[in-house]
Amino acid sequence: MSISKNILLTLNKLFKIPVHPFNLQNKGEMTYAEWQYEKGADTIKFYTQVKSTDEMFKDKAVLDIGCGAGGKSLYYASLGAKKVDGVDIVEHYADESARLAKAKGFDDVFTFHLCDASKLEFEDNTFDTIIMNDSMEHVAKPEEVLKECHRVLKKGGKLYINFCPYYHPYGAHLSDVIGFPWVHLFFGEKTMIEAYKELVKDMPDRDMRINFRFSKDKNGRETISYINKMTIKRFNNILKNSQFSKIDYYNEVPLRNVFKPLAKLPGIKECFVKMVVVILEK
Numbered sequence: 001m002s003i004s005k006n007i008l009l010t011l012n013k014l015f016k017i018p019v020h021p022f023n024l025q026n027k028g029e030m031t032y033a034e035w036q037y038e039k040g041a042d043t044i045k046f047y048t049q050v051k052s053t054d055e056m057f058k059d060k061a062v063l064d065i066g067c068g069a070g071g072k073s074l075y076y077a078s079l080g081a082k083k084v085d086g087v088d089i090v091e092h093y094a095d096e097s098a099r100l101a102k103a104k105g106f107d108d109v110f111t112f113h114l115c116d117a118s119k120l121e122f123e124d125n126t127f128d129t130i131i132m133n134d135s136m137e138h139v140a141k142p143e144e145v146l147k148e149c150h151r152v153l154k155k156g157g158k159l160y161i162n163f164c165p166y167y168h169p170y171g172a173h174l175s176d177v178i179g180f181p182w183v184h185l186f187f188g189e190k191t192m193i194e195a196y197k198e199l200v201k202d203m204p205d206r207d208m209r210i211n212f213r214f215s216k217d218k219n220g221r222e223t224i225s226y227i228n229k230m231t232i233k234r235f236n237n238i239l240k241n242s243q244f245s246k247i248d249y250y251n252e253v254p255l256r257n258v259f260k261p262l263a264k265l266p267g268i269k270e271c272f273v274k275m276v277v278v279i280l281e282k
Contacts, residue, residue, distance in 0.1 A: 017178075036075070057079040129160070132149075132162070134163055136235065165270055174213070
């Protein structure tokens with residue numbers, strides 16, 4: 001075991017692990033899909049400060065990009081959406097979302113699509129509302145995803161984006177077992193991967209977690225491929241060069257009110273912004 005890995009594992013014991021759906025599922029408390037449904041209101045709480053749920057969903061054709069196991073998509077259906085299509089690249093989410101859709105009575109409203117968001121299988125001008133909740137930091141080709149969103153969105157339709165910047169305390173997206181905040185500022189990727197594997201080695205869903213988060217690049221080096229390391233600066237550059245010319249709403253939400261001054265300072269703010277929230281109109 002490497003020294004840096006030992007140090008990380010030791011420090012990690014000092015911090016409480018945030019509530020995470022994988023851990024809840026292992027305990028038998030609720031499935032990932034059920035957790036998503038229960039947290040549905042949280043996925044849009046930054047928008048409902050400026051938009052009503054009727055404006056977002058009532059009688060709308062909705063696309064949920066990065067829908068996961070479909071729980072949040074089904075929550076949107078419960079708010080009166082006419083049709084909700086969910087997109088994700090994880091194959092087993094198809095069955096999980098189908099089971100919950102049937103249980104909630106929305107199997108005639110919701111459809112899961114296994115596809116890459118940079119190559120959507122929908123026709124032009126299909127959707128009134130597109131949601132990208134916590135997915136902009138995961139997509140491999142964010143520029144192409146925005147192009148596709150613009151293509152499939154109806155004229156006057158809205159694209160809702162919210163994401164945690166990479167330098168957020170848990171921006172490494174390993175918080176199902178690593179509670180040490182800003183771990184990616186203090187440790188290299190190799191160390192984080194080694195520590196993560198050590199922490200999940202005895203879990204029943206070990207292989208799923210590892211395959212979900214890590215893969216090898218073209219040089220054979222193992223990387224945290226689950227994220228694209230999206231920063232606020234990078235996102236704003238992508239947005240500036242996108243086809244979306246109308247920004248209906250933009251907000252950088254600080255971690256806490258006490259951090260508001262730090263969340264406004266260039267460079268430093270990357271570590272103290274909890275969520276970037278944007279509403280774009282075609």
